[in-house]
Structures are given as structure tokens and as C-alpha cells.
Amino acid sequence: MVLNNNENDNWLFEISSKRGLFELNFKELWHYKDLIFLFVKRDVVTFYKQTILGPIWFIIQPLITSFVQYVIFSKIADIKSDGVPYFLFVLAGNVLWLYFSECFKATSEVFRSNQNLFGKVYFPRLIMPLSIVLSNLIKFGIQFVFFLFVLGYYIFKGYNVHPNIYVIFLPILLLLMMLFSLGLGMIITSLTTKYRDLTFVISFGISLYMYITPIVYPTSLVLEKLPESMHYLVYLNPLTSILDFFKYAFLGSGHIDVFGILYSTVFSIIIFFAGIFVFNKTEKNFIDVI
Numbered sequence: 001m002v003l004n005n006n007e008n009d010n011w012l013f014e015i016s017s018k019r020g021l022f023e024l025n026f027k028e029l030w031h032y033k034d035l036i037f038l039f040v041k042r043d044v045v046t047f048y049k050q051t052i053l054g055p056i057w058f059i060i061q062p063l064i065t066s067f068v069q070y071v072i073f074s075k076i077a078d079i080k081s082d083g084v085p086y087f088l089f090v091l092a093g094n095v096l097w098l099y100f101s102e103c104f105k106a107t108s109e110v111f112r113s114n115q116n117l118f119g120k121v122y123f124p125r126l127i128m129p130l131s132i133v134l135s136n137l138i139k140f141g142i143q144f145v146f147f148l149f150v151l152g153y154y155i156f157k158g159y160n161v162h163p164n165i166y167v168i169f170l171p172i173l174l175l176l177m178m179l180f181s182l183g184l185g186m187i188i189t190s191l192t193t194k195y196r197d198l199t200f201v202i203s204f205g206i207s208l209y210m211y212i213t214p215i216v217y218p219t220s221l222v223l224e225k226l227p228e229s230m231h232y233l234v235y236l237n238p239l240t241s242i243l244d245f246f247k248y249a250f251l252g253s254g255h256i257d258v259f260g261i262l263y264s265t266v267f268s269i270i271i272f273f274a275g276i277f278v279f280n281k282t283e284k285n286f287i288d289v290i
Helices: 026-031 032-048 057-075 086-106 127-156 165-192 200-212 218-225 226-235 238-253 258-283
Strands: none
Touching: 026 032, 032 127, 032 165, 057 127, 086 127, 086 200, 086 238, 127 165, 127 238, 165 200, 165 238, 165 258, 218 226, 218 238, 226 238, 226 258, 238 258
8 A cells, every 4th residue: 555645735634732722723613614503503403492482492581580580689679770670670681691601601511511522523622612602692692682672662661761872882792701701611611621520619600600790789789888999899700890881881770880891801801812721721631531
């Protein structure tokens, strides 16, 4: 058997472990765009396959969550909502929060839930977390349309709700949440290949994180309770400024903290590249560890 070692041969693919830890090969990812589409389709379809209500479940989730929060935190705890209807206030927060939490939870289980697939065939491993944020973007779109219908109802009824020009920044807010959830999820999934205990902490941690994020209460309420010298602690959570921006843009409640948004932007970018670093480092030998 004779092998042709012609130096002029043009190879279609070259698989090598010698890649930079911060490398993000957009050309390779684009080449596998059809695979990304298949993964996105799989994630969306399997969510409501063999269900009676189908995609309506995407709407039921924020609806029921917001209603329960309305009863507990508004009717019982009497928490205010910056002058806007409380149900609409928490619905706005939940629609954005659910996108982050679903992306984070799914991304944090990428290595563990796809170990059989990763061990059989090669494709850029970053395709999997990317498909997760894109499929959840479709779910967000359905929930966001529902939110707009509810928003329109309250506006029609004459409530104190005032959407403004800042709504045009929604894609940027989504991008920041995408970078943050991707980066954080990739760090966690890389750690769980070695430390399985973290899988039990994720569900508890995400629930706790929700209640230190201004979803069921306005940021102004926390600022009132804290001394002025400690106000910066509120904005250490990168989601605080993003949610405040979203609520101000669509509801006209609260305010926009410019420095908070800048902090959230820088923090999300740093976490994203940190996630790529850890993810690329782990994917080279995770099959031997998991």
C-alpha cells in the first residue's frame, strides 16, 4: 500500500490538540452551522414533543411563576414595584431571568450530558453551548411576545407604564446575558468533570442567585435599606444593572445606572473569555476524567 505524501495536497480538515486556550475559531464554527441548527432544533422540539400544549409551555412557565410571586410578595409581603403594576413588574424580570437561568443550567451540564456523543465523533465542542443559547433565544422570543401582549393590555387600561426609546438596546442586553451565562456555564461544566459535587449545588445556587437579583423587588428598595456607603454592593451583581435597564426601557420604572451597565459589560466579557479558556483546557482530556 502506497501513501501519497504530496506536499501540495489540500486538506479539508486538520484536527489538532495544539490550539490556543483562548482560541475561538469562527471559521470552523461557521462551517458547522448546519450542526448548530440541528442541535437548536433538537433542543426546542424535545422540550414540547409528545405534550398536549406544545410551545404554550414556554408561556406557562413565566406566567405561573409571576402569578405566585404576585400573590406572595405583593399581596402578602406588600412589596412595592416603583409605581407600576406588580404582576407586570415581576413578569418583566422573569422573562429576562429565565433566559439567563436556562442558558446557564444547560451549559453547566454540557460535558456530563453529552459525554457519549463527545467520545464518538469530532466537532468543535463550543458548538454545544452555542446551540444552547440560540435555542433558548427562541424560547425567550415566545415569552417576550407574551410579555408585550401583557404590556399592551396594561397600557390600554391606562396604568402607569411608559415604554421609551431605550427599548432599542434590548439586543445588547441579551448579548450581555448570553456572554455571562455562556462563560459561567462553561466554567461550571469544566469543573464538574472533576468535582461531581458541583452538580448538586447548581440548582440551589441558581435559586439563591434569583433572590439576590432584583426580580421580585426593585433595586430602589434595597438601596433604601442599605447605607449609602454600601450601595456599590448592589451593583456587584452584573444582572442588577441589566434587569434595571430592561425594566426602565419597557416599563418606565426605576432608573439606569450607566456605571453599572459598564461594569456588567466588562464583567460579562471577562467571564466569557474565562469560560472559553477553561472550556478549551478541559475538553482536551475530559473524556479520560469524566
